[in-house]
Amino acid sequence: MTASGAGRRRRTVICALPLLGFVMAGALAPVIAPYDPIANDLMASLARPSVEHLLGTDQLGRDQLSRLLYGAQASLILAAAVLAVSVTVGVVIGAAGGFLGGWPDRVALWLMDVTLTLPSLIVALAILGVRGHGSANLVLALSLTGWPPFARLARGRFVSLRRSAYFDALQVLGASRFRILFQHALPALAAPVLVYASIEIGFIVLSLAFLSFLGLGIPPPEPEWGQMLIDARPYLDSALWLALPPGLAIAAVVLASNLLAEQFATDDLPLVRLGLPRRRARMNGSTAGPYRVEELAVAFAGRKVVDGIGYRVAPGRALAIVGESGSGKTLSTLAPLGLVDATAQVSGRAVLGQVDLLGGGPAIREAVRGRRVGVVLQDARGALNPVRTVGALLDDAVRHAGGVPRGLERARSLELLTMAGLPEPESQVYAYPHSLSGGMCQRVMIALALAGEPEILIADEPTSALDVTTQAQIHALLADLRESTGMGLILISHDIAAAARIADDIAVCYAGRIVENGPAADVVSRPDHPYTRGLLDAVPSPMAVPGTRFRTLPPAEPARRKVGACAFAPRCARAAKRCHVEEPPLEPVAPGHTSACWVRPTVARPIGDEGA
């Protein structure tokens, strides 16, 4: 759900294109090359590019395009051989270490470390010097230092597999190590190895060209890009077309695979998702009024997943948005902040003070994130940058929020951590997130969100991953903070009982719409909508007779939602004929309490009344 997600995918594809071209050229060379790449034709020597010879000919009259294509083939074959050897050796060593652990792992790690310290080209030169030219020696020379990245990859995957619930499950089922290895572990390695191999191609192509340049590569007259460059050297002034294509080809392949590597390496840390603002621009007009979201719609590829949602939160009030996962709770709160996938089409209004967050470009939304609106996510540990201390994270947030003189950030950070109830903040600022419990991570996350003194705090399932006792503590903290700071609180939850505990109002979300909205006490004690009733019924009752079944809703319908019908109709015990042909609007059922249902629980409504 990062804003850069789609762009990143696009960049990855663009980077992969030259590599794909290279592989295609190499594989199809015999089919598409117009001439024999080693057939001399001295009559046509050094011909300029023309219709017969698209890239011209060299000093021996050989067609350059054909040589370029066959050169790709030669590089491709060698690269494939080098990769085959490197991958096999690497995966065997890495997998053995990762899978077995203990001393085999230590040996594997030692081998990797030692090999990684060797300068690969010098090793290659030494080997070719001792053993002479030839394709086999080239492959040996380049694989000898090429395997460690694959070993690392395999080891990493196997170590995490060994620690996964999935591995445990297989063991409990009684699967043998052999079975786990060949049926499960190795096949899972295929995709990452393939990705990494595509990255390695660039290095191999460059190394081959370099070795050819030194006269240690594929012996002439076989076409090879590095060799073509050497051959072109005497003619740089008179026949530039000789040097350009192989040079560009090498550059393109190397550049593409390096960029690809970068694409895969950039770890978009979820902190970016919190949208700590990059630009400093205090917005004016922060007069405290309600935060109003109206007619909000979010669609992906034309499919509406949030459809006309509206809610309002006054300062110091708490609204809970309740519903099952996928109902649109998260999107309807994060979309107005621009914290959605770039492919999302968002429309509607989200008015904070005098500003409509959806009334202009991304800068408006960026300016409020982390300052006027704070966000707390469910997976606090995952959202905290693991390589920074709690103090450093807080200092950053304080700096971004602005308003605190340089050098005094730490004091403010300590204040925020104290507000969030982190015990012993003076020593905890030196802790890394992984050393904190889930509850403490959530407190750090809350402190971060408070840095901008937000008018609105959005907490998306802040306690779903926590113990009940910790949940109760975090709920109490949020309630306290709302009271002491006067900020509005939006709590997202799948648990209506937890929501009722801190919210003033509850909005129930179903299939991208709000189906019931009202004061928490009303909604819980006098629910109108059948879905709300279902949610309430599913709460385990402290009075229940032991051994009785839990009350449940019928399962969700996987079928596409029918336009012009109540989305809940397929699961609704109360559904009438009208429900399948007309969508119910939100209508008042009590003061401040609205519900979108055609059939009232007690008093039946006349069909076709004027309400719609």
Added chain:
Amino acid sequence: MLELTAVRVAFPIAGRLVPVVRDVDLSVRPGELLALVGESGCGKSTIARTVVRLERPIAGTVSLDGADVHALRGDALRAYRQAVQMVFQDPFQSLSPRQTVARALAEPLHIHRIGSWAARRRRVAELLELVELDPGLAGRRPRELSGGQRQRVAIARALAVRPRLLICDEPVTALDAPVQATVLNLIRDLVDRLGLGCLFIAHDLAVVRQLADRVAVMYRGRIVESAPTLRLMDAARHPYTQALLAAVPRLDADPSPAPTLRGEMPGPLASIDGCAFNPRCPQAFDRCEAERPQMIVGPCPDESVACHRQNQELA
């Protein structure tokens, strides 16, 4: 059937062996659903993992029908692997992302070489029906399923080899509230219908009342109270059990978010004298810091509690 006697499990933490499960006694009878409840990190999952031999105790024994589980070899071990199965917390992690539902369900049959190809196919269909899944889902992969459906698949996979004892480690914690109820109903039904013993691990007491026959509450590696469900829910004796009960959000009560318990459970490295709960206990008195309370059985034979206050009253 399952009997844990003075089981102690330790992990190397910060260079030394630190016990995280301390002298636990526990038993599950056939057809009984025992709930083991406590905060995360208290050692519940370690107990479950020890029972299925993913961990080894450093003292004490786990036995099934009298046989020491950690001494099993060869055919006896094979038989044990069929008799005892486990459902993990997060079905998304315990299922292979690349396996279809049908393949995941057939996997245990392959592993134990049960049945012919046709028999396996029949069994897969049977299992889907058993966990109330649409047979049309057989060709789906986990990412194409909802959380509840995934957990049903994980349950079906555990039942494929017809175990007698099912270990469930927080099987609904990763699911939405309304979906939790449906999966819990399923588990209770299966336990009753197939006559399974079940060790059900949960971090809160909300669901336990309707689900469990007996409850054991655990704090920092030790069982602190155990009793039949109703007795425990309606008249909790250990202050920690009382705090857990009070932490459950209730719809009927005054919706005040006051936390019932201060602070967090100290990690396994902290050393606490006397009762492990005393730093957080609202009822602690001087004896609690000086001496660890012993587990006292009574007044009924299947009730026990480890708290000085209770022992005083009983004495």
